[in-house]
Amino acid sequence: MRRSSLLAESLAIVCKELASELRQRVALSAIGLFAITTLIAVAYQIGPYSLAENDRPFLLSALLWIILFFASMAGLARVFVKEEDAHTAKTLRLAARPHAVLLGKLVFNLLLLLALEVVVVPLYCGLMGLRIEGVLGLVLVMLAGGATLSISATFVAALIARASGSNTLFPILALPLLLPLLVAAIAGTRAAVGSPELGAVLPALRAISSLGGVTMVTALLLFPVVWRD
Amino acid sequence: MGVVIREVIVLNAGVVTVRFDGVTKRFGRQRVLAGVGGEVRPGHLLVVAGPNGSGKSTLLNILAGLLRPSYGEVRYLDGDVPLPRDDWYPRLGMAAPDMAPYEELSALANLRLFARLRGCYNGDGPLGTLLEELGLAAAHHDRLIAAFSSGMRQRVKLAQATLHLPEVLLLDEPSANLDADGHLRLGTLVERLKPTTAIAVATNDPREIAWGDAKIELAG
Numbered sequence: 001m002r003r004s005s006l007l008a009e010s011l012a013i014v015c016k017e018l019a020s021e022l023r024q025r026v027a028l029s030a031i032g033l034f035a036i037t038t039l040i041a042v043a044y045q046i047g048p049y050s051l052a053e054n055d056r057p058f059l060l061s062a063l064l065w066i067i068l069f070f071a072s073m074a075g076l077a078r079v080f081v082k083e084e085d086a087h088t089a090k091t092l093r094l095a096a097r098p099h100a101v102l103l104g105k106l107v108f109n110l111l112l113l114l115a116l117e118v119v120v121v122p123l124y125c126g127l128m129g130l131r132i133e134g135v136l137g138l139v140l141v142m143l144a145g146g147a148t149l150s151i152s153a154t155f156v157a158a159l160i161a162r163a164s165g166s167n168t169l170f171p172i173l174a175l176p177l178l179l180p181l182l183v184a185a186i187a188g189t190r191a192a193v194g195s196p197e198l199g200a201v202l203p204a205l206r207a208i209s210s211l212g213g214v215t216m217v218t219a220l221l222l223f224p225v226v227w228r229d
Numbered sequence: 230m231g232v233v234i235r236e237v238i239v240l241n242a243g244v245v246t247v248r249f250d251g252v253t254k255r256f257g258r259q260r261v262l263a264g265v266g267g268e269v270r271p272g273h274l275l276v277v278a279g280p281n282g283s284g285k286s287t288l289l290n291i292l293a294g295l296l297r298p299s300y301g302e303v304r305y306l307d308g309d310v311p312l313p314r315d316d317w318y319p320r321l322g323m324a325a326p327d328m329a330p331y332e333e334l335s336a337l338a339n340l341r342l343f344a345r346l347r348g349c350y351n352g353d354g355p356l357g358t359l360l361e362e363l364g365l366a367a368a369h370h371d372r373l374i375a376a377f378s379s380g381m382r383q384r385v386k387l388a389q390a391t392l393h394l395p396e397v398l399l400l401d402e403p404s405a406n407l408d409a410d411g412h413l414r415l416g417t418l419v420e421r422l423k424p425t426t427a428i429a430v431a432t433n434d435p436r437e438i439a440w441g442d443a444k445i446e447l448a449g
Contacts, residue, residue, distance in 0.1 A: 003319050004348030012345035016331070023333045023373075087329040090295065091389065094318050095346040229297065 006103070009096050013104025017079075018111075026082075027075030027112055035071035035120050039127065042067065048129025060130050061189035065182055067124065069149070071116055076109045076153040077170045080161035089161070098224035102158065110150040117142050130193065137192035137201035144205055145185035148212035152177040155219040158226055177215060184208045244308060245320055245396040246270040247292055247427055251301035254287050261287050264301065267445055269397065269427040274419070276438050277431040279447030285431035286325065288447070289399045292429060293323050305397070319347070322395030324386045326402055332375040336360060336385045339374065340392055347393040359388045364414045379406040387415060391422065398422060401431045412436060 004012075021027055042063055051059055083089040092101060121142060125132060132138050156177060160169040188204025195201075247269040254262040261284040269275045269292070277285045290296040292303055294317045305312040305320070312320075330339045337353055340360070344350035357370055363384040374382060383406045390398065400419075404412045419428060419440060430437055438444065 004345065008348070009346050012342055016334070016342050019338065020331065020333045086332065087327050088331055090323075090325070091328045091330070091343070093295065094293065094321060094323055095343050100346075228295075 006097060006100050009100030010103040010107065013092075013096065013101060014107045014111075017104065017108035021108075021112075027078065031071050031075040031112065031116055032119075034074045035067060035116060038067045038070065039120060039124060043124075043127035046128070048127070056130070057190045057193040058186075060128055061193060062186050063128075064121070064124050064130075064189060065145070065186050068113075068117065068120060068145075069178070069182060071120070072113050072149060072153065073170075073174070075112055076150065077157050077160075077174075079105045079109055079154060080157045084161050093228060098227045099220065101227060102154070102219060102223045105158075106150055106154045109154050110147060113146045113150050114143075117146055132193055133196045134192040134194075134198065134200060137195070137198055138189060140198075140205055141185060141188035141192055141201055141208070144208040144212065145181065145188070148181050148208050148215065149178070149185075151212050151215045151219060152181065155215060155223070158219075158223055162226075177211075181208060181211050184211065244271055245312070245427055246306045247303065247397055247429075248306060249292060249301065249303040252288065252291055252298045252303065253300040254284065254291060254296065255299045262291075262298070262447070265445060265447070266301075267443065269429045271396075271427050272424050273427075273442045274423055274440050275429040276441030276444045277429060277447065278433055278438060278444060280433075283447035285447060286327075286401050288445075289323070289325065289401050289429065289431050293321060293399055294318070317397075320396040321399065322390035322393065322397070323399040324383075324390040324401065324403055325399075326405060328386060330374045330382060330385045330389060333373065335371045335373055336365060336377070336381075336388075337370045339385060340388055343389050344392055349393045356388070356392065359392055360384065362414065363388055363418065364411050380408055380411055383407055384411060387418070391418065394422075394426075396426060398426050398428045399431075400428070402434075403430060403432070404434055404437060416440070 046063075080089075083092060124130065152174065156170060156174045159173060163169055184204050184207035188201045188208065191200040191204060249268075250266040252262055252265045253260065265288060267275060277288055279285055287296065291298050294303070294314055305317050330336075331342070334342070337356060337360070340356040341350065341353065344356060357367060360370055361367060365381060365384045365388075369377070369381065374385060377385070387403060390400070404415055407415060416436075422428065430440065432438060
């Protein structure tokens with residue numbers, strides 16, 4: 001009996017997801033369309049000058065994460081449902097270890113989210129005239145927030161994949177996992193906007209990393225049961 | 230005496246047998262299978278037949294470990310040693326009507342993915358040979374599955390199920406959508422694998438029933 005390593009299996013799944021996405025562009029289109037539409041709507045309605053100077057860091061940080069969150073949900077949630085819909089899940093279930101499937105899908109979602117952040121964040125800062133004092137802090141918050149958002153979205157996507165009416169279940173299950181993350185990410189972004197000191201974003205980074213760690217451990221423990229039974 | 234026992238154990242080691250006993254499956258109030266038992270072993274092909282809705286696919290899914298029986302048990306034995314459920318999947322190949330290849334990938338890309346997942350990827354050469362053996366000409370290997378006929382998809386499914394030379398092979402309606410040539414090639418493949426692979430086939434096709442060394446007839 002031959003068996004590949006967990007890393008090789010995960011990489012094979014990441015490559016498959018990328019090849020599928022580059023051919024079909026379902027998630028990219030959904031995420032891109034939502035992000036650009038909301039970004040332009042927000043920039044047109046609010047713009048760089050209509051907010052009071054004191055309110056700007058908080059409101060603009062919150063708006064940025066609202067755009068990132070809803071845009072990412074438009075694409076990340078379908079990562080497992082599409083396997084069930086296309087009747088490919090059973091073949092994948094037999095061929096790959098559950099953890100390889102989880103990690104492969106998670107890395108793919110993370111890559112999608114990082115691509116979204118790379119496009120949206122500079123564009124948003126430019127359109128809204130948002131000056132960032134702590135660029136490194138913002139990068140760290142975006143990386144940690146993106147990673148935790150991907151972990152949570154992938155895990156919830158796996159939970160709902162085998163349930164009927166899964167699209168409506170997603171926001172209900174995702175809310176308790178994602179709400180604390182959003183609160184911490186907004187606080188971290190606000191801190192990075194206002195201060196060049198790395199220490200200013202550390203409390204938010206700690207909260208985001210803790211949430212990500214707990215969700216990841218839970219996902220690793222529960223996913224094999226969810227995926228195979 | 231001790232030497233003889235030792236020899237028997239060594240001879241049986243590495244030969245995987247699937248034994249199932251008293252397998253019953255209920256979906257809610259509906260009973261699909263009732264106390265089904267049998268054995269799948271190399272050189273002894275098991276045919277599962279029965280009318281539509283009699284539970285042929287359900288039984289194969291239970292044998293694969295994809296469904297848990299309501300009662301009864303399924304055991305994979307390596308020689309005489311029971312294997313844990315996590316060790317079933319790497320030894321198993323399966324093709325069924327509800328197992329589709331990825332439409333957005335080519336035939337070869339599909340096999341490449343599953344060969345990598347199974348840890349048996351040795352370049353595209355052997356995968357192409359397997360597809361040709363199943364009657365899919367080289368000109369189609371790089372075409373997307375979305376453009377394939379149902380018969381061509383079936384050939385890719387069969388290649389996916391057998392590319393890692395599984396020790397247990399479960400085929401649910403394997404010649405569905407295949408033409409006469411496809412059926413002939415499938416028969417050749419089954420004959421080639423039969424001595425070393427425990428094979429079970431769920432079917433009502435008389436040509437496939439004729440492959441069987443044992444038969445379970447499920448009631449409707």
